[in-house]
């Protein structure tokens with residue numbers, strides 16, 4: 491089913507990388523720069539992420555002895571340094587997710603470069619280590635993001651949705667490793683509801699959300715894929731939802747044949763496989779196809 495399944499370490503059937511985007515109030519600030527301070531209830535919902543959910547999630551990871559990846563807008567790291575320090579202290583990866591959740595594909599060339607540089611240096615000042623990876627806020631990867639990430643020394647991107655396994659983006663500046671996911675793995679569709687943030691969905695039960703995610707896991711396990719949920723502490727870290735996720739991690743461990751790894755470790759592994767010839771990635775050209783703006 492997958493043309494080029496990855497040879498995962500120790501014969502594992504699939505790789506699992508829980509990724510959490512710790513957006514906190516950055517998404518409110520960017521949506522309502524002048525009114526965010528007056529949206530007190532929505533801000534409290536978002537602050538639940540760093541203040542209540544992150545310690546709970548870290549407890550579960552410690553319980554199972556796994557290390558995973560967090561993407562943190564640098565503004566959130568500056569506002570909640572204790573959350574980032576706790577992630578680092580437990581050996582998790584902290585990677586980049588914009589400065590204040592600005593959308594790269596709505597910025598000029600110069601502004602995208604400036605915000606990327608500012609976000610990387612500000613995040614490193616808190617985490618103490620350079621970010622290995624990047625995820626575009628709201629998947630808003632621009633047609634120049636790949637080149638800018640290579641220029642900035644980023645080792646992988648996690649914003650795109652083009653495969654079930656890692657692949658390479660071939661650009662004028664070199665090749666960027668892509669570690670993809672997709673919307674079915676995101677927790678906004680089942681869990682997000684906010685009038686202030688203009689996103690209103692019928693909220694699903696944890697079991698209904700996990701029915702989708704477990705189907706995705708079974709398929710990745712059967713065919714050698716990489717299971718990458720895109721979750722948010724203020725949504726998936728709520729009590730009933732995280733209780734279920736905690737149990738499901740245990741179920742994955744009981745299944746066996748799963749490599750739990752940070753995206754940074756997955757990136758290092760697949761680069762090693764490419765170097766020794768044990769795996770061949772699909773290569774996609776960036777930009778993809780000719781610019782059609784002149785004919786539309």
Ligand SMILES: [Zn+2]
Nearest residue numbers: 511513627628
């Ligand atoms: Zn985000």
